[in-house]
Amino acid sequence: xxxxxxxxxxxxIYGKKVQTHVxxxxxxxxxxxxxTSIIGQSGSGKSTLLNILGSLDRPTSGRVxxxxxxxxxxxxxALAIFRxxxxxxxxxxxxxxPEFSALENVLIPHWLDRGSAQAEKVTLAKELLERVGVSExxxxxSTDLSGGQQQRVAIARALINRPKIILADEPTGxxxxxxxxxxxxxxxxxxxxxxxTFIIVTHDNHIAAQCDRVVEIKDGMIVQDYPTAEKTKQExxxxxxxxxxxxxEGLVEWKQxx
Amino acid sequence: MFIWKAALRFLIEGxxxxxxxxxxxxxxxxxxVFLNILITGLQQDLVNTTVGDSPHIVVTSRExxxxxxxxPEDDILILSRSGGMFDTSRPFNDWQYVMDQLGNRELxxxxxxxxxxxxxxxxxxxxxxxxxxxxxxxxxxxxxxVRDRLIDGDFVVGxxxxxxxxxxxxxxxxxxxxxxxxxxxxxxxxxxGPANPSIAGSYSVRGIFDLGSQAxxxxxxxxxxxxxxxxxxxxxxxxxxxxxLNDVFQAEELARNLEKSYPSLSWSSWEEENPDLLSALSSxxxxxxxxxxxxxxxxxxxxxxxxxxxxxxxxxxxxxxxxLGISTAGVSRIFLIQGALLGxxxxxxxxxxxxxxxWGFFTFTADETGEPLFPITFDPLVFIMAIAIATxxxxxxxxxxxxxxxKLNTIEVIKNG
Numbered sequence: 001x002x003x004x005x006x007x008x009x010x011x012x013i014y015g016k017k018v019q020t021h022v023x024x025x026x027x028x029x030x031x032x033x034x035x036t037s038i039i040g041q042s043g044s045g046k047s048t049l050l051n052i053l054g055s056l057d058r059p060t061s062g063r064v065x066x067x068x069x070x071x072x073x074x075x076x077x078a079l080a081i082f083r084x085x086x087x088x089x090x091x092x093x094x095x096x097x098p099e100f101s102a103l104e105n106v107l108i109p110h111w112l113d114r115g116s117a118q119a120e121k122v123t124l125a126k127e128l129l130e131r132v133g134v135s136e137x138x139x140x141x142s143t144d145l146s147g148g149q150q151q152r153v154a155i156a157r158a159l160i161n162r163p164k165i166i167l168a169d170e171p172t173g174x175x176x177x178x179x180x181x182x183x184x185x186x187x188x189x190x191x192x193x194x195x196x197t198f199i200i201v202t203h204d205n206h207i208a209a210q211c212d213r214v215v216e217i218k219d220g221m222i223v224q225d226y227p228t229a230e231k232t233k234q235e236x237x238x239x240x241x242x243x244x245x246x247x248x249e250g251l252v253e254w255k256q257x258x
Numbered sequence: 259m260f261i262w263k264a265a266l267r268f269l270i271e272g273x274x275x276x277x278x279x280x281x282x283x284x285x286x287x288x289x290x291v292f293l294n295i296l297i298t299g300l301q302q303d304l305v306n307t308t309v310g311d312s313p314h315i316v317v318t319s320r321e322x323x324x325x326x327x328x329x330p331e332d333d334i335l336i337l338s339r340s341g342g343m344f345d346t347s348r349p350f351n352d353w354q355y356v357m358d359q360l361g362n363r364e365l366x367x368x369x370x371x372x373x374x375x376x377x378x379x380x381x382x383x384x385x386x387x388x389x390x391x392x393x394x395x396x397x398x399x400x401x402x403x404v405r406d407r408l409i410d411g412d413f414v415v416g417x418x419x420x421x422x423x424x425x426x427x428x429x430x431x432x433x434x435x436x437x438x439x440x441x442x443x444x445x446x447x448x449x450x451g452p453a454n455p456s457i458a459g460s461y462s463v464r465g466i467f468d469l470g471s472q473a474x475x476x477x478x479x480x481x482x483x484x485x486x487x488x489x490x491x492x493x494x495x496x497x498x499x500x501x502x503l504n505d506v507f508q509a510e511e512l513a514r515n516l517e518k519s520y521p522s523l524s525w526s527s528w529e530e531e532n533p534d535l536l537s538a539l540s541s542x543x544x545x546x547x548x549x550x551x552x553x554x555x556x557x558x559x560x561x562x563x564x565x566x567x568x569x570x571x572x573x574x575x576x577x578x579x580x581x582l583g584i585s586t587a588g589v590s591r592i593f594l595i596q597g598a599l600l601g602x603x604x605x606x607x608x609x610x611x612x613x614x615x616x617w618g619f620f621t622f623t624a625d626e627t628g629e630p631l632f633p634i635t636f637d638p639l640v641f642i643m644a645i646a647i648a649t650x651x652x653x654x655x656x657x658x659x660x661x662x663x664x665k666l667n668t669i670e671v672i673k674n675g
Contacts, residue, residue, distance in 0.1 A: 051669050
């Protein structure tokens, strides 16, 4: 059976006169229900990689397959339909539509799919908001919600069309540590409950350490791609664990990773 | 529909901006409505004053029967007899038939046969040249509205009973009951003047009218149709049929249609007879339309620029909607709908303001008796057209911003937080 999502020899070059080779021969495969992260420093090309995985951007060369279907042959509108049905997005800056209430924001992907809301989807949206703990404020404008609440609404929105893949770009980047912990826990629960594949782009190793698989990208190339379970606890900690964890337990002194 | 919902929410969210442009559109549309109704009213009034109480189409005989009656070599006679429009030498003999045929037409409000010609009236030493018009008074009343404009005497004519214009009455010092001598000047080329009348007779003045035109008042004399026919030796013929229409502005078209059905007759509309009036009307219309077009252009540019700003403001929302799977056409439609809604709301508001402007104009320019300067009609079609055009213009104006929105790059928007 074909992989859920795979990239084959992906190159991405920006600019015409001054060319920037952002992604170099990337090959990646994702299976159903994987909970994975892509790590790398800013400028490493991880966001571009996510955009290509999410069909928001087209590669300069190479192929993107979703369940065996070549996405690079689709036009923009076909890609839009594909995204609507297959993908959920969670962004760093939340990106709820301020003109709509929390509940309406959750329903937008469904509206875009069907034109108007079906009663069962409204029920689902309410359940999802309950699930992410924002049901009490579902009729509030999104601007009246805290950052953590907004991000949880965005997670509910990503789930409304029951997508197979959720792409998250620094989902906790703008949240305080408590909200970040909640959001991370929530994504993990959803992954297990709905067997949704998660691809989380982050520069926070703490989050990466909680994922089943880590893809590290540097200068547009994949330098590491491994399941965290394969590594020993010590290795993972050395690779990924943020210093404050170790520090907290008195294991090491403050040390700059990388 | 989500698209509609989004368009509405975007408009409502930008409250002050929406209100501002809506008021701008409203002012433009109110000017449009005001100008349109004012000019239409003015033109209607002008036309009514000018041709309202006169025939809209005059039917005369085209053929010259004398040509077949007389020897063609005797061309002096023929030349002298062909001439004026109402030349009595070209009698219109089958008028009864034509009148019966025309009687069924709904467009016509009045048909009046006329047997007329030039002549003189003498009273004492004074002699005045006149135009004697033999009519069926009730039919002629349908066109000239004589009964209501009779200022003295009775509404009656006969073979020897006439109505005269007030100008004529003053010049000859006539009052109802006075006797006058009327001589017809037949088209025989003879020396005009009382010394050489073809037919003359004694008539009594029954009434005096004022038709509002000095030329008419000082020359027209109404006698009965039979009186006219015998005066000008027309036997059963007339010189013309005069038609009046319910809608003045259909005269030319109707005249041309009837000309096709009755090619032997000459159909001449008021528009042909009044080319100056017609060109004045049309240049007035054109300048009014030019002003309206520029107002509409200003309105459209206003909508366009406000929506262009809105696209910038909403770029984040557009980016996220694109990520969530909206089609490019869907993005465009959100802005097209906003343009149309702005046009619609603005023009409804503008129609109300325009209505008030008209009301104000006619209230404050009314004379002491409260009569407006000229009558106007609040034609609902003007308002409906203004709203429809503004809505379409709004949608058209939104085309460029909508295209820009559709082309927005999702990644750029998301990346820049």
